Amino acid sequence: MQARRLAKRSSMGSRRLSAGPAAAQADGARPPKPESAWRPPRREGSAAAVEEEDEDEDVVVEVEEEEEEEEGGLGSPPPALSAHGKGPLRASLKATSIKREMTFPAFHQEDVKTDISQKLPDQQFLLFTTKEEDLKTAETKKTSRVHEYEKENTRSVCLLEQKRKVVSSNIDVPPARKSPEELDMDKVTAAMVLTSLSTSPLVRSPPIRPNESLNGSWKEGGFVPSSTSSSGYWSWNAPSDQSNPSTPSPPLSADSFKTFRTPSQPDDGIDEAETSNLLFDEPIPRKRKNSMKVMFKCLWKNCGKVLSTAAGIQKHIRTIHLGRVGESDYSDGEEDFYYTEIRLNTDSVADGLSSLSPVSPSLASPPSFPTQDAIRPETSCAKTETKLMTPLSRSAPTNLYLVHTDHAYQVSPTHNRPAGSGEQKQSHTVLSSPPRVAFGLRKPRGEGKKCRKVYGMENRDMWCTACRWKKACQRFID
DNA sequence: TGTGCCGGGTT
DNA sequence: AACCCGGCACA
Numbered sequence: 001m002q003a004r005r006l007a008k009r010s011s012m013g014s015r016r017l018s019a020g021p022a023a024a025q026a027d028g029a030r031p032p033k034p035e036s037a038w039r040p041p042r043r044e045g046s047a048a049a050v051e052e053e054d055e056d057e058d059v060v061v062e063v064e065e066e067e068e069e070e071e072g073g074l075g076s077p078p079p080a081l082s083a084h085g086k087g088p089l090r091a092s093l094k095a096t097s098i099k100r101e102m103t104f105p106a107f108h109q110e111d112v113k114t115d116i117s118q119k120l121p122d123q124q125f126l127l128f129t130t131k132e133e134d135l136k137t138a139e140t141k142k143t144s145r146v147h148e149y150e151k152e153n154t155r156s157v158c159l160l161e162q163k164r165k166v167v168s169s170n171i172d173v174p175p176a177r178k179s180p181e182e183l184d185m186d187k188v189t190a191a192m193v194l195t196s197l198s199t200s201p202l203v204r205s206p207p208i209r210p211n212e213s214l215n216g217s218w219k220e221g222g223f224v225p226s227s228t229s230s231s232g233y234w235s236w237n238a239p240s241d242q243s244n245p246s247t248p249s250p251p252l253s254a255d256s257f258k259t260f261r262t263p264s265q266p267d268d269g270i271d272e273a274e275t276s277n278l279l280f281d282e283p284i285p286r287k288r289k290n291s292m293k294v295m296f297k298c299l300w301k302n303c304g305k306v307l308s309t310a311a312g313i314q315k316h317i318r319t320i321h322l323g324r325v326g327e328s329d330y331s332d333g334e335e336d337f338y339y340t341e342i343r344l345n346t347d348s349v350a351d352g353l354s355s356l357s358p359v360s361p362s363l364a365s366p367p368s369f370p371t372q373d374a375i376r377p378e379t380s381c382a383k384t385e386t387k388l389m390t391p392l393s394r395s396a397p398t399n400l401y402l403v404h405t406d407h408a409y410q411v412s413p414t415h416n417r418p419a420g421s422g423e424q425k426q427s428h429t430v431l432s433s434p435p436r437v438a439f440g441l442r443k444p445r446g447e448g449k450k451c452r453k454v455y456g457m458e459n460r461d462m463w464c465t466a467c468r469w470k471k472a473c474q475r476f477i478d
Numbered sequence: 479t480g481t482g483c484c485g486g487g488t489t
Numbered sequence: 490a491a492c493c494c495g496g497c498a499c500a
Contacts, residue, residue, distance in 0.1 A: 470494065
């Protein structure tokens, strides 16, 4: 540790270069790399393995190359992988690849066929072609598309079953070869059929709120990732989580869910589970994803208004609390400090929301339970924080207090809220109120989660300034 | 042993 | 003032 520090000091100019355990482990193995360049893991861990499983003949080599690149190149492997990536796992991957290459001529045709027919029943036309070269060309094209598509969209088992039915019912129909246009038409037709299946009344049974952020996030999150697909044909599948017929088309699809995950958050478990479910046709309820809601809660003292959109809450703060009625459209970002994003599992909405004021019209039957104003406040987290912010720590004195102190290390005291006099008074009151230990002794250690715990060393950028400076955490105050 | 953060040094 | 970190206390 000490050595690392010394090395860091001498060799690295910026502390940004310092990294957590991941970097420490990687020292020497990989050239040091600014943490800021680190991006959310692409699920190399599981994805690579699954990809490896799924990829066909000509991809084996590519996968290998990709791995090489990612290892030596800029992309830093996710922490989870960095520890094992070079070890047995990698060796076994390689071995698998080699084995595949060797056995490829024997298995590839059948393998691809079954693979496709199982996973992509909508690609019916593939089954209709009888000539092998056609099959080959079509396969290589389609499989690549297919795998992209598969990676980006999760599908439900039910849907798969339905699709399979479609395939099996058509499997012996078209005797003639089809032109590319016809093939495309087939795809479109298949897509339409599947779409109609997947949007059956059953699927839509629960009321979907045509509401702001939910729809927004659905649109954004749901489709954006599939933009990497090579073809537009698949856009119909963008709302990927229409999978489960027992649940509504999710406002927060799998993809949008991803966008809310913190980079370091290991999502392999989930994705692996999904993948395996896709592969093994084990229907599982995807309650978890479908039931997530993102709400925005006003942190203004004694307000606690909850809205479903950031814009809404910003406007609320601007107009109500900041008194900027005239400039309701203008935002200097100040509102950000006064609201927090909360992600609610609708299963536990009763728990989470009950402490919030049911103000938003967009909230369906907001439950109410005895509010505990004194201990209600959640940890202050800027809206940019993507971490799951359930009402965990409720020990901090007040929201405003947190909000203010969160920036205490970044700006001078003169930067205290330029807000109206009322708020100023409020905040002062609040500031003086917390019964911090002021008796000269070291204050008792906080039990709540701190930035380090919450974000981890690898996301040190996300820590509050104080934490970064080894000062008392200003974000998760106990 | 890992974490939080005080106290003090450096830029 | 911003930043950094040694080192101690605590869990």
